[in-house]
Amino acid sequence: MSLNNGKESKADKRHKKILRFFDHKDKLKVTELSSSLEVTEETIRRDLEILEEQNFLIRIRGGAIEKKSEGFETPALERERKYLPEKNAIAKKACSFIEEGEIIAIDASSTCLQIAKNIENKPLTVITNSIQVSIELAKKKKITVILTGGYLRHESMSLVGVSSDKVINDYHIDKFFISSAAIHSEWGISDSHEMQAKTKKRIADLSESIIVLADHSKFDQKSLVRWLPIENVRMVITDDALSKEQLDRYQEKVTEVIVVNPEI
Template identity: 35%
Template sequence: MRSLQIVELVNDQRSVTVEELATAFNVSVETIRRDLKKLDKSGSLKKVHGGAVSVEQIDEGRSFLARSKDYLKEKESLVSRAVNYIEEGMIIGLDASSSSWCLARQIPNISCTIVTNSLQNVVALEGKNNVHVICTGGSYSEKYSSFYGPLSINTLSNMSMDICFISCVGFDYEFGVWDSNEYNYQIKQSLIDISDKVILIADKSKYKKRSLLKICENEAVDIIISDI
């Protein structure tokens, strides 16, 4: 009975945290985690870090083409600061954000390795013959011009990086870093998990915004580069 009610609640709200479910059903967090694991296995919902999302959820993310035109001058200014953290010999992770695309265009032609799930980043790095580029592969999203899914996640899980650069839909110094869809959010979490240093690039339009899925708490980010 509780399992059915959990699914109904998740479908109604689209995303729910473990703590919210534990409070709603007056059970322990551990009990809810076990429930979510079973429901995820049955395909009734999708278990994510810290909670669950509906399998009926809408992909709220905007396409790469649309995002690449937003606040372009501001993003280029921010990534000019981000470049200063890149050193020769580094292994660097880039997500599929438009900010990472701007960074890929500004990265100097030095000896380093770039790992990314973004086709646009790969194209931006063409001609930089000292930069070794690794693309994660996986299922391809034309909307996001990037690769995602289990193959991408598995590729990243077997790697270790010196630094990664990510962006987001929204961030807040109290409520953490947020994204709008599973395609991008899972890759960002994987990059965070395998990187020694995590840098968030986020222009002021993203400040104090939240979205469908929490990428991480603020403590997971080492440096925030913003113009707020």
């Protein structure tokens, strides 16, 4: 964005204002920007296109979300608060696919934490490397919880490392519910931390079915370590902010893509 090359144009000033809206919102709508900045929706769409080309944001249906930095893992408590309505709706849908008596795995992510909060108290075995997930499930006496062990990563409150892999090595897992830092239709599933990615990959190798839970901000992104081809995913559950073009692209790669409407 050429903000310092001489006198700022009206467009440059508008672009600055658009980016400042991200200080207060995770998702910007074309209609709201048009009203706030007193320009046409077509002008806003052109602005968002320019800002996307300059790597400041990602356009979605009806608006835009902020561009994330690759290779950085947001602390667990901060991630838990972000896109909470979307994550809650996605997790509730995921819970509908969990059957009594199954052995499932839940990874250490803010989205999958919502599964632990919403899951019915029924006979299940849950394998997890998440401290937060285990604490939530401890409230539900019918669920057997197996912690993988390993080294504690404070940023994600997860257990990783060789000892974690040894614990889970002989388990059979019916369904593995995961989220991830980034999802890409060609690059696949990737994460910002190598040991975290290795632990997820080991659990995935033992699982009959892999179900990805991801809000719209995770799509068309690449993070540091690729650990799972997109074709290995059985199902993706996401919110309704993806464009039709994005949905079509991922439906070509994944057996089933389910879209939910968050309660905002």
